[in-house]
Amino acid sequence: MFVRILNFIYKNHEYFVFALLIILSIIILMTNDAAPIRKIQGKVADFFYFLHYPRLWINELSDIVEENRQLKRENLRLKLLNWEMLEAYEENKRLRKLLGFMKNTTYDIVPAKVLNRGVTPVLSSILINVGEKQGIRANMAVISVSGVVGKVVSSGENTSIVQVLDDVNFRLSVRFQTSRVLGIMKWRSGEFAEVRNIPSSLNIYPGEKVVTSGFSDIFPKGLLVGEVVEVIPSEDKISQVAIIRPFANLKKIEEVFVIRKF
Numbered sequence: 001m002f003v004r005i006l007n008f009i010y011k012n013h014e015y016f017v018f019a020l021l022i023i024l025s026i027i028i029l030m031t032n033d034a035a036p037i038r039k040i041q042g043k044v045a046d047f048f049y050f051l052h053y054p055r056l057w058i059n060e061l062s063d064i065v066e067e068n069r070q071l072k073r074e075n076l077r078l079k080l081l082n083w084e085m086l087e088a089y090e091e092n093k094r095l096r097k098l099l100g101f102m103k104n105t106t107y108d109i110v111p112a113k114v115l116n117r118g119v120t121p122v123l124s125s126i127l128i129n130v131g132e133k134q135g136i137r138a139n140m141a142v143i144s145v146s147g148v149v150g151k152v153v154s155s156g157e158n159t160s161i162v163q164v165l166d167d168v169n170f171r172l173s174v175r176f177q178t179s180r181v182l183g184i185m186k187w188r189s190g191e192f193a194e195v196r197n198i199p200s201s202l203n204i205y206p207g208e209k210v211v212t213s214g215f216s217d218i219f220p221k222g223l224l225v226g227e228v229v230e231v232i233p234s235e236d237k238i239s240q241v242a243i244i245r246p247f248a249n250l251k252k253i254e255e256v257f258v259i260r261k262f
Contacts, residue, residue, distance in 0.1 A: 124167035147247035
């Protein structure tokens with residue numbers, strides 16, 4: 001092995017001598033204090049900086065890329081935290097309303113969360129997270145802080161299906177709060193319900209509140225349902241139709257109450 005190394009050095013001795021001379025020249029240049037030598041040292045330093053510049057630039061670019069990644073992660077984390085805080089704030093407002101409602105009502109009510117909307121293909125409905133274990137049965141009224149939502153049509157141990165106002169087969173006995181006119185409300189289209197066959201001699205006005213009539217074993221008297229937005233003549237010109245906007249926003253509802261007893 002040692003002989004091979006000596007043979008390699010002997011064969012390439014010119015390169016080794018040349019490299020040694022360069023190293024000695026650099027040492028002499030770097031240790032000499034003469035002014036001309038100092039200038040040469042500066043040029044050599046500039047040359048080596050130029051050689052190192054691409055590596056330094058790549059390192060700096062890598063640092064910038066990594067810093068950018070960290071900033072993006074932090075930005076996303078702060079956005080998620082902000083969304084969580086906003087959601088918690090909105091939930092807090094809703095829960096305070098629910099708590100106030102529970103304290104002021106005289107009904108035996110069970111609070112529930114809406115788990116899903118449109119749980120059956122033949123029924124406009126919502127699924128709630130209370131059932132037979134909580135004393136929930138079919139034909140119990142379901143309301144929100146805003147107004148009537150619908151009625152329970154079936155219940156399991158821990159969940160129940162609620163038929164809501166905008167189902168085409170839903171009917172509700174109502175009374176116009178000011179005029180005291182009675183009628184049967186059903187869903188019309190879009191966001192509106194209607195009461196038909198109101199005699200034209202009776203005066204009903206836009207803005208009038210509509211409440212449950214009390215002529216039902218399901219809904220107690222006086223629950224808020226909605227308000228009149230328009231009164232139009234019916235097709236026979238003998239009666240009139242009251243167009244009603246329900247107070248409960250069925251598309252956005254998240255919490256409801258089931259009335260067990262009244």
